[in-house]
Structures are given as structure tokens and as C-alpha cells.
Amino acid sequence: MLSKERILSLLKSQNYDQLIYEFDEYNTFTIVEEISDLEIDDLIKILVVTPKIISADVFANFDFEVKQEIFESIKKADIEKIFEHLFTDDIVEVLLELSPNRIRFLLDHIDKDTRLAFEELLTYPIDSAGALMTTDYIRLHEDDTFSEALDKVKRQGRIAEIVTDCYVINDQEQLVGTIKLKDLLFGDATDMLIDSMEGSIVSVHVEQDQSDALELMQKYDLLVLPVVNEDEKIIGIITIDDIIDVLEQEVTHDVHSMAGITKVEGSYIDMGILEMAKARIPWLLIIMVTAFFTELVLDHFSMELAVVPVLAAFIPMTMGTSGNAANQATVMVVRSIAVDNLSMKDTAKIFLKETQVSLYLMVIMGIATFIRLLVFPPMIMLDVILSITLSIVISLYIGNVIGGLLPIVALRLKQDPAAMAAPLVTNIMDISSLLVYFICAKLLLGI
CATH class of the missing domain: 1.10.357.20 (SLC41 divalent cation transporters, integral membrane domain)
Known part of the structure; x- marks a missing residue:
């Protein structure tokens, strides 16, 4: 049975394969419940030694204060691994709350391409769709066959936040359609994406307000919403778990406003x-x-x-x-x-x-x-x-x-x-x- 003591024992003995095996037997919420009281260094070690399929989901379910403390405490040797093992939207959410010096320190210790990508993400306004999106999604080409598309799904799916929805681009990297994974699985291997994809696309511009993304996802009953730039190139997606956070903020703001309370951040207990x-x-x-x-x-x-x-x-x-x-x-x-x-x-x-x-x-x-x-x-x-x-x-x-x-x-x-x-x-x-x-x-x- 998974327990705090068992996890600490496996970490201390560096038996990481067994730790991963045991984590695979439990859902994310059970894991988070057991490890949330561990020391920050132990949490960082778990995020470093477990694969992204585990570490990203675990980190996403931590309280924000824990997420922030992790990024304040990461040592130089672990920075690159942490960035590799988490979803981009979760990382950006924390980076936006850190000091400029700490952000610079973290970005200076990851590879150049990843650093440039995060620097661009951090330029978007904090309430924009760009600040909410993740860049971990599945991209396919309109000229792919179903067989070629499934090969790409297998490769990209290891790091993608969502695998049920795939996005189809053309030679100019513009978003031209979407296709569900189930359609790829049950279609003929020789079928072409350009003939089978859904060409009617609902998307949000990267600099539109997050409330616009919320409105679109509510109106069209979407679980995932693609984010595009001025050239209609897809640059990310917004997932339902992130938009629920926006909905919670909107409702909280309306309740406070109707009671004559100006904008506040944080919970009632934690507020000064x-x-x-x-x-x-x-x-x-x-x-x-x-x-x-x-x-x-x-x-x-x-x-x-x-x-x-x-x-x-x-x-x-x-x-x-x-x-x-x-x-x-x-x-x-x-x-x-x-x-x-x-x-x-x-x-x-x-x-x-x-x-x-x-x-x-x-x-x-x-x-x-x-x-x-x-x-x-x-x-x-x-x-x-x-x-x-x-x-x-x-x-x-x-x-x-x-x-x-x-x-x-x-x-x-x-x-x-x-x-x-x-x-x-x-x-x-x-x-x-x-x-x-x-x-x-x-x-x-x-x-």
C-alpha cells in the first residue's frame, strides 16, 4: 500500500524504478495526497526521477503555494529535468509569480530553444489566452495518412497534455483542421487527414482575454481550445482544467463585486x-x-x-x-x-x-x-x-x-x-x- 513512509524509503534507497512502478498503481490524487506533506527537496526529487506522464500530473495538482516553493528551491542541477517533466502552462503559471532575478536564473539553466520558447510565453499579458495555454499538444500534417498520423501521435503523445484531440496544419503551419484520436484508431490506415479532418475550427487568438476563451469553450462545449497567432498558426492549446480555474476566478470576482469588495488575490484564510x-x-x-x-x-x-x-x-x-x-x-x-x-x-x-x-x-x-x-x-x-x-x-x-x-x-x-x-x-x-x-x-x- 502506498504511504508516505514507503515513498521516503524508496527515495532514500534510490529505488526509483520501484517508486515509478508503485505510482503507476495509483491515481494522481492518491499520490498527491500521500506526498503533499513531504519536504520540498523530496518533492523535487520525485518530479525529477519520475517520467513526465506521472510528474506533470502530480505537479499540476499541487497547491499553488507548493508549486511556487518548488521553483524557488530548485537547485541548478535539477532545473532542466524539471522543465522537461512538467507541462508548459503549469510552469508559466508559476514563473509569472516569481521575481525577475529568479526567472532569469531558471531560464539560464535550460537549453536555448526551450529558453526562447518560455521567454516568448512570458511576454503575453497575464490575463490573455497566451498566458494560459500549453504548447504540449499533438501536431499532424494535412498530407499525412492515418498510419503516418498514428506514428506521430505515439511519438508526440509521450509529452502531450491531451492526446484525444489532434491538430492538423499545412505547409505554412497554419491550423486547417482537427481530428479525434478515436477516428485515427478506427479509420483505414491509407485514409488521408485532409479528407477526414474537421475543417470547421473554433479557436482563440493568443492575445485575447481568458474570459473570451472561457466563453468559447462554454458556447461550443469544448474540452480543448486551440490558440492561434495573427497568421492563424497554432501555437498552443487551452485545456478544460485550466479554463475551470478561470471560471472559478470569474465567479469569485463577480461575488466579491456584488458585495462591494474590490479585486483580491488568494484565499480568505491566507489573505492579510x-x-x-x-x-x-x-x-x-x-x-x-x-x-x-x-x-x-x-x-x-x-x-x-x-x-x-x-x-x-x-x-x-x-x-x-x-x-x-x-x-x-x-x-x-x-x-x-x-x-x-x-x-x-x-x-x-x-x-x-x-x-x-x-x-x-x-x-x-x-x-x-x-x-x-x-x-x-x-x-x-x-x-x-x-x-x-x-x-x-x-x-x-x-x-x-x-x-x-x-x-x-x-x-x-x-x-x-x-x-x-x-x-x-x-x-x-x-x-x-x-x-x-x-x-x-x-x-x-x-x-
Whole structure:
């Protein structure tokens, strides 16, 4: 049975063949679970002595902090082996977080061709498709027969991250098609790739944003996405495991933005106290300033409250109902912008839909509010009940419409809808619902 003690024993005795044999008997996650607590030098030794088919998958499943510590600790003699045994995208991910001096030291101790390749990969913007791609993929030529293609798959597949999808190029190294490994395996050996490949290609440009790659893979249900340059030459691929990381980052960003938290890196536990406070304070200050207008409204209608004091008791109910309605609409529209490509051209549709939804909500909430005020204490006059009910119904409609349209306004201003709309909508509704509340009171109660 694989255990930490057994692994250390095999490393100490330098019985690497037996170590590889035993690793072959277990899946990657079991191996990582057993070795994750080992000393960094032992982890480096494992990555050096095991073949790429094992070491690359093991390294890919380490926590990022462990990956970074490995690259900070590699000794000169092991650098080239480590670079040979890992996938390029995993290496680039770590290099981007190292100091320039450490990157230079590492690249100076690998062969020239590999160094030039990594230097080019490091020039791509950190949020681009180029920074996410791996160059470990299978390339075939359009003039290959199935037999020749399978020979190439056997040779290239030893270092490729994905072998199920193969990419077909022409003499100019431009991507002209794709073919599945299963089609090569079950096709006739003399068939030509140019006659059998899939010529309709979905690809992403190397400098496009990673979110564009995510959108394409979601839209076309892809497990692998080829990356091309301005000449349509394939220079890498993005795999599903990497795009899931991007999806996680996008979701985390949206959740933080809708809570009024600026961009943060790392996990909650690992984040510094000062860094966490700095991420929260900007929108708290903005909301505090905008709350000043709520105070102005209350101060302006202080005489009305003095005449009918019972009105004060139902202000929280009015503000809470309209604020929640606005938040619901905002969340649904922000989500649709991200998932369904909702845009500014859909403004009229959003307005119409929120109006229609509001009609149902206004009827239900109007009846519920009237019954609640009529039956439950405190007992109040019928005209006050009608005033409060009317204000809630009107505020509900305003909340739905503003909540639905505010993300579109953010798009028009070229701002992040989640970051701008969600934190502001509650304060906007506090002010507008108070105005509606007191205007209804003045009109119906004659105060």
C-alpha cells in the first residue's frame, strides 16, 4: 500500500524504478495526497526521477503555494529535468509569480530553444489566452495518412497534455483542421487527414482575454481550445482544467463585486488583515456618503413624521421590500450578462420584462401588505394603511426597473455591472422608496 513512509524509503534507497512502478498503481490524487506533506527537496526529487506522464500530473495538482516553493528551491542541477517533466502552462503559471532575478536564473539553466520558447510565453499579458495555454499538444500534417498520423501521435503523445484531440496544419503551419484520436484508431490506415479532418475550427487568438476563451469553450462545449497567432498558426492549446480555474476566478470576482469588495488575490484564510480591509473600504465609504441623501430625505419630511408618528414604524418595511426587489432584478440581469450575453441592445426587453414581472408582484405584495397592516398590530387608520400599501407597490415597481436597468447603465459607462450596480442599487432604492413613501402620505393623508 502506498504511504508516505514507503515513498521516503524508496527515495532514500534510490529505488526509483520501484517508486515509478508503485505510482503507476495509483491515481494522481492518491499520490498527491500521500506526498503533499513531504519536504520540498523530496518533492523535487520525485518530479525529477519520475517520467513526465506521472510528474506533470502530480505537479499540476499541487497547491499553488507548493508549486511556487518548488521553483524557488530548485537547485541548478535539477532545473532542466524539471522543465522537461512538467507541462508548459503549469510552469508559466508559476514563473509569472516569481521575481525577475529568479526567472532569469531558471531560464539560464535550460537549453536555448526551450529558453526562447518560455521567454516568448512570458511576454503575453497575464490575463490573455497566451498566458494560459500549453504548447504540449499533438501536431499532424494535412498530407499525412492515418498510419503516418498514428506514428506521430505515439511519438508526440509521450509529452502531450491531451492526446484525444489532434491538430492538423499545412505547409505554412497554419491550423486547417482537427481530428479525434478515436477516428485515427478506427479509420483505414491509407485514409488521408485532409479528407477526414474537421475543417470547421473554433479557436482563440493568443492575445485575447481568458474570459473570451472561457466563453468559447462554454458556447461550443469544448474540452480543448486551440490558440492561434495573427497568421492563424497554432501555437498552443487551452485545456478544460485550466479554463475551470478561470471560471472559478470569474465567479469569485463577480461575488466579491456584488458585495462591494474590490479585486483580491488568494484565499480568505491566507489573505492579510490589511489587504482584506483595503478591499472592503472603498465601497463602504461610497455607500456612507450616498447615505447622506437618505438622511436629507428623512430630515425634509420630519414634520410629516411628527404629525403621523406611526409612519416611522413602517419605513424599514418599505425600504427593505423595494431594496430586495431591486437586488433580485440586479442579480438576474448581471448573471444574464455573463451567461446569456445580454447587452445594451436588450434594454427595452429588460424594461418590458421587469414591468410585466412587477405587475404580478405588485398585486401579490399589495394584498399581502394591506392584510398585514389591517390584521396585525399596531392598529392604524384605513387611510394610513392605504398610503403605506400604495407606497410599497410603487416602490416595488421602481425597484424592479432600476435593478434591471442599472447593470445595463454600467455597461454603457464601460464599467463592471456586478461591481457598479449591486453596491449602489440598495442606496438608490433607500432614497427613492423614502420619497415615494412620504409623497404618498402627503397626498392621501393631507399632511
